[in-house]
Amino acid sequence: MDRTTTTYFADVVSNALLTPHMRRVVLEVHGDWASSGIADEWVRLFFPTPAGEPAVLPVSQGKGWSFPDGVPREGRWYSVRAVEGARLTIDVVVHEAGVAAEWARTATPGSRIAISGPDGRYGAEGPVDWELIVADMTGLPAALRILGELPAGRRAVAILEVQSADDEQEVVSAADVAVSWVHNPDHGHAASLLPAAVREAAWLPGAPYVWMSAEAAATRDIRSFVRREKKVPNGYADVVGYWSIKRNTAR
Template identity: 30%
Template sequence: MAKPPVFDLSVERVQQVSRHMRRVTLGGQALEAFPANQASAYVKLLFPQTGSSPLMRTYTVSAQRTGEIDIDFVLHDAPGPAAQWASTAQPGSRLSLAGPGPKKLINHNADWFLLAGDMTALPALHVNLAQLPAHAQGYAVIEVPCNEDIQPLTHPPGLEVHWLINPTPDPEGNPLLNKVATLPWLPGKVAVWAACEFNSMRALRQYFKHQREIEKTHLYLSSYWKLSDNEDGHKRAKQQANLSL
């Protein structure tokens, strides 16, 4: 398999979107070769490391315009390399990325829709909600650390958005599941899209696969991070979970 192309970009702007989210807009001549229409696709950000290969971290393209892409970073009290870089990035800072990878969008061939995620999934949730049919009905459940992280979203008027405030991630991953399980189950075929912390993903996976028995074609579940672990450890945990679930 061919390696994805690498783009050497510069920071055009930075914006504090909410209390715990910072948006970095990247541009530069190299972006002319970046494919169009990649909002919600993932990219690999490359952070230089002294005396070793660059550190690679996976992020979502939250928006794309001519000559620019936005990457949204969740800021933590104990930031990792990516969040630390984002917290100090200024116009003119440099960053390389590889990609893009494929977009993962909810199946539109459904009677209603259920989307769920935590703050790391907000960029992808933005895109999924905005692209739903105008007549779409259903729910979006979004877990964020505080009220100051609630963001405006574009979505069909028939889709209810429920913000779940949780300042401390649950090691068992239950908050998202508990809220989803209280929602009235609508008639007809549902399409589900969910992305969140690893333990939350496992809890939702058990619920959707064993209690709701949703068709594989209409079920997308992914974990974007794992509590108390780095990206490498999270990747290993996902591989093991795919073998056991």
């Protein structure tokens, strides 16, 4: 059964500015929603309509969704930064346009949306010696959760792109993590700086697992680099574009 086709109501518990370009929204989910347990898990959020129609539970129609009241709602996939019981933490990038950014800017405690069940992809097919975790601001919530769940004794390199030093967040991990922050003042409007940063980074000895989520062009570049130049086999690299600079929309 595809968990992402099941939908639930969720109410906003809190909403606060986390960094200059990131808002943190905590949701309380109703029903039997349960975490996938995958560190980069995501859910689909269905946002209120501009006219303010109340939230309804959409029904999956394969590649699309139908709504009981016949009024479509915009939906976007978002990483779950943290889970505590029925409470989910969702971090949303602040920018000048977009249904998700507008919702995150205006959502108040008690307001209701619908969400899907979770899914995720993080994890190598077999044992590895170290991990390379790469993300821009859209992938940052998942990257920080991955790093936070790494066990003691694991080695990792993290390369994280944000708009400014004020957007950096504390990296909490039991693992041995070398963190590099890349500052891109034009994040969201110009090419990512991550491909160059990854190519310049030290490559640790042994077999790696590579996880990256960022802008689509940047992930294509890095996917080619790790597979063709670094010979990382299939099953040991999950490199996914969360958004496209041409459309400037998240997933």
